[in-house]
Amino acid sequence: MLRRLLIAFCLLFSAATAANAEDGYDLWLRYKPVEASQGADYKTRATAIVTGSTPTLDVAKRELQRGLGGLLAAAPMTSNTIADGAIVLATPADSxxxxxxxxxxxxxxxIRSTTLDGHPVTVIAGGSDIGVLYGAFRYLSLIQTQKSTAGLDIQDAPKLDLRVLDHWDNLDGHVERGYAGTSLWDWWRLPDRVDARYDDYAAANASIGINGAVLNNVNAKADSLTEPYLRKAAAIANVLRPYGIKVYLSARFSAPIDLGGLKTADPEDPDVAAWWQAKADEIYTIIPDFGGFLVKANSEGQPGPGDYKRTHAQGANMLAKALKPHGGIVMWRAFVYSEHDATDRAKQAYLEFQPTDGQFADNVLVQIKNGAIDFQPREPFHPLFGAMPRTQQMMEFQITKEYLGFSTHLAYLAPMWEEVLQADTFAKGKGSTVAKVIDGSLDGHTLTGMAGVANIGDDRNWSGSDFDQANWYAFGRFAWNPDTKSAEIAEDWTRMTWSNDPKVVSTIVPMMMGSREAVVHYMTPLGLAHLMDTGHHYGPGPWVSELGRPEWNPAYYHKADLNGIGFDRTKTGSNALGQYTPQAAKPWLEAKKTDERFLLWFHHVPWDFKMKSGRPLWDELVVTYSQGVDEVSAMRKTWATLEGDIDSERFNAVAANLAIQEREAQWWRDACLTYFQSVSKRPLPAGYTLPGITVEQYRKRVFPYAPGRG
Structure with missing residues (x-):
């Protein structure tokens, strides 16, 4: 009998443990019970939900019931009658x-605490039912983060119109630069089978205000625009629509040739324009609220208007004209560089786009990466920001960590994005920040946006690691308001994702805030860039110099030789600094005065160049690389202090990733310093050593199956 009781107890315990296990699927919408001291306050304010009925209002009602049911252990019921403590959802059509x-x-x-019909209530009102949905998520987040819901008087609206995730997903399910499994979109079985995860994806995005999703890779296949695939995209659109999310497609510029049998894709050819007009009409017949096209043209082998000696504006405007009758827009990427152009790669986008300022149609946004090279751990802001005042510009950030350790390295990217958004272009004097360029306030533009290259796949935890969820969350927060502070975002995400426990919050937030800087230190310190091995971009490869295209070689970017290191972008070099306003460029003109975080980006300096620490550059490089490794080691030790405060499944997953990160940080440090020492011929400063592995031995390490390759 006792044995049976013990077995029964063990089974019950195991079942309870399994039920309470967490795998990251719920993201920041976990809705775990708040502490009793807070719950008493909240419970008096959630007796019923009074609402009308549209698909979007129904979503808002369900989310409030689910959220409050989890947070307060009592889900309010739907009611047509206003009573004490009711949550009233209101739109202009039903105020x-x-x-x-x-x-x-x-x-x-x-969101306002008020009195209606003599009853104290909380009103969540929107300019439309979508506004109500955003307000409902904000209300839930207040409770999740233990902010008071008494005496509420909140009014908010997004600063940017388009807040879009760019999925680099291919039709075969592979995700280019994806580190979270295969594509979320099951193209093979769509439209007949629509995965239930799409609803959860939509809810997560709506909770942070994301209102658009580009479903396919910018390196697009024309097949995405064929009728069968449009039907598949329409099935996804049907799920996302109640959440306020439009679908977009990356369009291959040569589609009139690939699909239409034309002999040209020249944007000035009437038959080409007619083909695109007919295609747009077809798309909107299938997806009535289709958002528009994202286009990568004349870059990395992709076709574009340059093939016909036309400008980017001519190419974009032809597509924009086809979409305009339907209300669609074109997001035209400014990421261009050519193997036929010997100009500093950092200058090429500016040279191609700036002369076309003012020539783009009013439903075109030029989509510009945060820096002029390619999503590096640190870059100065792109010189196009502020240089095209008559052109609508949108930001492109990379949420997936192509150059920051994939999904295994903890790198919270919000401080990097904040650094760029608050950078001053001086385009119209002091205070002309990049944020003001993209939100339209600097130049009076009415169509604005921000895009993020998604880090989402079919992994159970969506992003490949628990901490990478923070970058998806942070992107949504910045797209809603580019002036948000990264530390504030980190605290909210920590409370919603991990715990409101003060120990947990005070431990995790500083880890997050210092994590990206640690990656810079052990990968590309002091302004170095693009030292990653080529193709897969996994691990260090500063020695690579033999590839056919110069700009694909890491050696192109660091230019290390016996005399020094760094890329001269002053007047004595490529003069990329000349693309910035004089005031913006001023802090970078002289090596001795340059912020050392950007020193080697703008200057080629001797190995014995005296740094602000008093150390010669070579010693500073050794110290900084080593500092990065130490910072990761410290993160591992810090995380270990949370054992028992975090559920075991997620705790162990993060601990394992930090172990990988520490090992790979050491590899980065040792390999890069070994190579640079072989060039500089200098001894290590006292107290520092290398493992004795040769450059040739590092060079022989190959990774043919690294994830995320194109």
Whole structure:
């Protein structure tokens, strides 16, 4: 009998443990019970949900019921009657006696503690039902982060119109630069089978205000525009629509040739324009609220208007004209460089795009990467920002960590994005930040946006690692308001994702805030860039110099020789500094005065160049690389202090990733310093050593199956 009782107890314990296990699937929408001291306050304010009925309002109601049911262990019921403690959802079409502010943006919302029909209630009102949905998620986040819901008076609206995830997903399921499994989109079985995860994906995005998704890779296949694949995209659009999310497609510029049998894709050819117009009409018949096209043209072998000696503006405008009758837009990427152009790669996008300022149609946004090279761990802001005042510009960030250790390295990217957004272009004097360029306020533009290259796959935890979820979350927060602070985002995400426990919050947030800088230190310190091995971009490869295209070689970017290291972008070199306004360029003109975080980006300096620490550059390089490894070691030790405070499954997953990161940080440090020492011929400073592995031995390490390759 006792044995049976013990077995039963063990089974019950195992079942309870399994039920309470966490695998990261719920992201920041975990809705775990709040502490009792806070719960008493909240419970008096969630007796019922009073709402109308549209697909979007139904989503808002369900999410409030699910969220409050988890947070407060009591889900409010739907009611048509206003009573004490009710949550009232209101739109201009059904305001229920609440005075919705005049001119409230359709995506904007108000959350207010007030009295209706003599009852104390909380009103969540929106400029439309989408605004209500955003307000509902904001209300839940207040409880999740233990902020008071008493005396609420919140009004908010997004600063950017387009807040879009770019999925680099291919039709065969592979995700280019994806480190979280295969594509979320099951193209093979769509439209007949629509995965239930699409609803959860949509809810996560709506909770942070993302309102668009580009479904396919920018290195596009024309097949994406064929009728069968449009039907598949329409099935996804049907799921995303109630959450306020439009679908977009990457369009291959040569589609009139590939699909239409034309002999040209020249944007000035009438038959080409007619083909695109017919294609746009077809798309909107299948997907009535289709968002538009994302285009990568004349870059890395992709076709484009340059093939016909036309400008990017001519190519973009031809597509924009086809979409305009339907309300669609074109996001035209400014990521261009050519093997036929010997100019400094950092200059090429500016040289191609800046002369076309003012020539783009009003439903075109030029989509510009945060830096002029390619999503490096640190880059100065792209010189195109502020240089095209008559052109609508949108930011492109990379959420997936192609150059920051894939999904195994902890690198919270929000501080990097904040650094770029708050950089001053001086385009119209001091205070002309990149954020003001992209939100339209600097030059009076009305169409604005931000894109993020998604880090989402079919892994159970969505992003390949638990901490990479923070970058998806942070992107949404910045796209809603580019002036948000990265530390504030980190704290909110930590509370929603891990715990409100003060120990957990005070431990994790500093880890996150210092993590990206640690990656810079052990990968590309002091302004170095693109030292990653080629093709897969996994691990160090500063020695690579034999590839046919110069700009694909890491040696192109560091230019290390016996005399020194760094890329001279001053007047004595490529003069890339000349693409910035004089005020923006001024801090970088002289090596001795340059912020050392950008020193080797703009200057080629001797190995014995005296740094601000008093050390010669070579010694500083050794110290900084070593510092990066030490910082990762410290993160591992810090995380270990949370054992028992974090559920075991996620705790162990993070611990394993940090072990990988520490090992690979050491590899980066040792390999890069070994190579640079072989060039500089200098001894290590006292107290520092290398493992004795030769450059040739490092060079022989190959990774043919590294994830994320194109």
């Amino acid at each position: 229920r006696g609440f005075a919705i502010p005049v001119g409230l943006d359709r995506e904007g919302f108000v």
